[in-house]
């Protein structure tokens with residue numbers, strides 16, 4: 257196995273618990289390694305630090321998978337995935353749909369596995385993980401003998417890491433169902449494999465959908481950036497009087513329509529296709545009011561350099577979201593941009609409330625569901641942040 261030698265001082269972050277090695281931190285690669293292969297990592301003095309997959313193409317050339325002298329074989333993946341399952345079982349997080357493996361936070365940097373019924377949806381985020389998929393699929397087969405595996409590569413990760421993104425049932429002759437229905441609390445949601453630009457649900461918002469639903473009874477709800485309408489469905493099921501769903505993707509709206517029907521809710525919901533920025537402005541101009549507003553936009557930035565522009569976007573929607581709230585109404589507002597820190601997000605919302613001239617109380621600070629654990633030593637694993645605000 258090849259050995260990656262770090263530059264003097266470049267071991268500090270690794271020793272503090274962070275698993276990433278940047279290309280610029282590498283002093284030497286002894287023994288020559290091909291992209292995607294396992295390598296040992298040593299510090300400048302030659303002390304062993306761990307093992308991971310190497311890729312010279314992206315800025316992050318290696319993510320440590322282990323700090324021990326052990327093989328990254330099928331047994332390794334089985335141990336890690338079993339530990340991920342056990343953590344979730346112990347914390348009562350195993351449900352019809354949940355995240356089984358969340359990359360760094362589960363000791364498998366570059367691998368995401370979501371479970372929908374008996375189907376494991378696998379997402380490799382690094383070349384090494386893509387190459388290791390046969391071992392991962394085998395481990396999943398041992399953990400869930402009656403399950404199927406669906407591979408759903410992320411096109412952005414594939415481009416950065418240099419592999420051809422694929423989608424489809426893994427293994428031979430083990431195609432799963434094209435569509436299933438899963439339960440999330442009182443609601444049922446349709447999950448389709450093999451079609452659509454997204455498979456499944458935003459599982460990271462599972463807890464928050466329940467929290468928001470608690471505020472919904474009797475109220476009119478605005479679900480902006482609704483995707484397949486999971487927030488609106490939960491709110492209506494909990495007794496919301498009516499919901500307006502805003503979404504720009506026709507495909508997502510079709511999913512929302514299906515989910516509303518599955519739950520017997522279409523009579524109390526209105527779906528509106530379009531740009532949520534424009535719709536929010538129009539709602540404000542028409543002086544429409546809601547008891548609950550949910551703002552769950554896609555990441556407005558993926559790069560540090562464009563945080564300022566993203567902040568303007570977040571401020572605008574939060575300003576408008578607050579203005580369409582009735583007195584005593586509740587705003588559930590989120591950001592899933594890595595580079596927008598919880599402190600920055602709070603500052604943006606404070607400015608929005610200041611400009612709107614509305615006093616708000618913080619009912620709760622929100623994060624991802626607990627099946628998306630956060631590693632204290634890896635701030636990047638905390639990407640979803642939210643605030644539950646009440647106007648006074």
Ligand code: SAH
Pocket residue numbers: 457458461480481482483484485486487502503504505508530531532533552553554
């Ligand atoms: N709240 C959802 C997840 C939202 S994901 C849930 O719990 O399932 C963000 C959604 O915003 C995506 O479906 C995306 O298609 C949509 N979107 C992106 N830009 C938009 C825009 N400008 N206006 C409306 N919707 C937009």
